Amino acid sequence: MRNEPVEQARRIARDRFPDALSVILAGSTASGRATASSDLDIAVLVADGAGTARETVRSEGRVVELFVHTRTGLAELFAADRASRRAVLQHMYASGLVLADPRGDAVRARALAEADLRQGPPALDPQTVETRRYSLTDALDDLADARDRFEGLAVAGYVLGAAAELLCDHHRAWTGGGKWLPRRLLEADASRGGALLDGHLRMCESGDPAPLAAAASEVLALTGGPLREGYRRTWRGVAGPLPAPGR
The missing domain is CATH 1.20.120 (Four Helix Bundle (Hemerythrin (Met), subunit A))
Structure with missing residues (x-):
């Protein structure tokens, strides 16, 4: 039986990005956890020279989140996700459903994403x-x-x-x-x-x-125990540590 949300994602990719280097369907739809109101999370790799952006659209009554990036943009986003310690795109590429991959770009990106996930995030200083x-x-x-x-x-x-x-x-x-x-x-x-x-x-x-x-x-x-007395930080401008809640 055809999976209609997946088929819809294929149509969106084909109509909006006919020359895409790769298309990945991620999120709950790809993992089988989707509900009737779930959106479609689609990562689209496009040729260099195009833009890198995130866009939300509505298609056939369903909300669609488009993550569009070039190869350079994807590398930059992977780096940003490592720094944020969330690895959003890495998880999308590692566990998503490949909808289009004419030249093997999705396979190569998945390998990089899986390597990042295995390594884990950078430790907090x-x-x-x-x-x-x-x-x-x-x-x-x-x-x-x-x-x-x-x-x-x-x-x-x-x-x-x-x-x-x-x-x-x-x-x-x-x-x-x-x-x-x-x-x-x-x-x-x-x-x-x-x-x-x-x-x-x-x-x-x-x-x-x-x-x-x-x-x-x-x-x-x-992780070191409670900390009250003895805590001291000097002001370093906007890059300094965040204060405790309500302060």
């Missing part, structure tokens, strides 16, 4: 880890002191994200945002990551901060 430990320690204090439910939930979201970043860095694992945060977190450490997610859920459902605080404290212990 010690000063950044220290700053994140300080910020998470401060946020846990705020979580324990929160008396307003909305403030508590906001702090809990920060605690989850900050602890996830530290835990993924500890394992040299890729991070993610939105729905990809829990997926990457569980890939990095199913036990500790699951405890963070369960603690955050408990906080949202019942307002009890204790499970989340315990899970985040375990991550802190794993």
Whole structure:
């Protein structure tokens, strides 16, 4: 039986990019997790001289995310994704469904993407880890002191994200945002990551901060421990470390 979303992606690629060097369908549609409202994530490699851009369009009633790049642009985007520690395009190329590859460009790009994924993201530098430990320690204090439910939930979201970043860095694992945060977190450490997610859920459902605080404290212990007294940073302009939440 024909898979209509996949066939739609083929039509879009054929109509909009007839001379594409390669076309990859990624995301939930390629992995079999799509719903009726899922968008189509399509990575398109085009000849040098064309532009590198991301564009959102609607086709046949479905939202389509187009990731268009030249060979040079793809190399630059891979480098940017390594620096961000998220590897968005690498995951697209490594796990996506090849729709067009007349000259083997998709195969070569997939090999580069898989090599990046195996190597893992660059480790955070010690000063950044220290700053994140300080910020998470401060946020846990705020979580324990929160008396307003909305403030508590906001702090809990920060605690989850900050602890996830530290835990993924500890394992040299890729991070993610939105729905990809829990997926990457569980890939990095199913036990500790699951405890963070369960603690955050408990906080949202019942307002009890204790499970989340315990899970985040375990991550802190794993990455150097809480940090309060003795923390010091000099101002280095806009490139300096981010302050703790609410500061």
